[in-house]
Amino acid sequence: MVKKRINLALQGGGAHGAFTWGVLDRLLEEDDIEIAAISGSSAGAMNGAALKSGWIEGGAQGARDKLDWLWGKLGAVHDMRMTTWLAGLMPDTTDLLHTALEYSLPFTFADTVSRMSSPYAFGPFYKNPLRPIAEAFEYEKVCARAGPCLFVGATNVRTGRIRVFSGEEMSADVLLASTCLPTLFQAVEIEDAGTGQTEAYWDGGYTGNPALFPLFDKDLPDDILIVNINPLERRDMPVTPQEIQNRINEISFNSSLLRELRVISYAQQMRKAWDSNGDGMKNLNVHMIADDVLMNELSVSTKLVPSPFLLIRMKDAGREAAEAFLAQHKGDLNKRSSVDLEQMFT
Secondary structure (H helix, E strand, O other): OOOEEEEEEEOOOHHHHHHHHHHHHHHOOOOOEEEEEEEEEOHHHHHHHHHHHHHHHHHHHHHHHHHHHHHHHHOOOOOHHHOHHHHHHOOOOHHHHHHHHHOOHHHHHHHHHHHHOOHHHHHHHOOOOOHHHHHOOOHHHHOOOOOOEEEEEEEEOOOOOEEEEEHHHOOHHHHHHHOOOOOOOOOEEEEOOOOOOEEEEEEHHHOOOOOOHHHHOOOOOOEEEEEOOOOOOOOOOOOOHHHHHHHHHHHHHHHHHHHHHHHHHHHHHHHHHHOOOOOOOOOOEEEEEOOHHHHHHOOHHHHOOOOHHHHHHHHHHHHHHHHHHHHHHHHHOOOOOOOOHHHHOO
8 A cells, every 4th residue: 555645733712722632643544644744833732742742652543543532631621821710601603612712701801810920920830731740751751753743843932943853852850841922921932052052932823833944854745734723714893902913913823834835836936936945945736724713703712722622623623624625635635735835915
């Protein structure tokens, strides 16, 4: 059986990352698809680490089991900053969950406090609620040479540049750095083994959500499958404070991805214009799995509420989106792009 080799690019988005959980769960059922590399930021980094370590432990089924474990743990997080404590008060429909949370007094209060205070105000009482989960990974498996290559992005606070961690650099602190929203969590400090200098890092989504350039390596396949969980477009004009803030969040977390896709699009157009096989940048095939209809029902508020109902709803949506992609575009893998980048940027 000839396998279709692909790279995965996994976006971050808090609890909405459970959509990626569903996508990966479905892709891992395909015996003829091989995941060669994964680039992820924030929740995408967590998903990537779970898939990699689970794959080393037990192949495709091991990866699915580890993803189930991860989201089971994330669904059990209880922390005032992540407003998980509101989950039991929320209605069991996605649109009502969003509406009830977005305009609730407790969420509005928590959101206002987060904008007027600093995570450093907790002093010695500060703790990152994700640390126990990040530390529970077996890093000899996350860092293993076997299985998919794993790249995790984080944003250097001092320089504002992305840093991509891979191989033996991977650690609990790297995952925490990639998921570090600065309004909620203190920056994560990591020492550079090469320079000995310690740098502070914030969420990788600010500078690469996710970073595509690590997947351009000549030894990796030409196909990049992006799992997109931040809507690229919203038809309705944001007018309320909540809607405006939500759209700002989506635009900022999509900007780096769109820049890299534009570069790929430009390179593809130049190859056509010069009728060249190209000795430089690879002729990449770009694919995308998304559910903009669902994501347009949600907002930044639900990213902070990993309630079991929301996570399962997102997982199911991810599986459905992956099923639709496979039905329409599996035959395109390793042959052609299923995303028209030229049209996207026209």
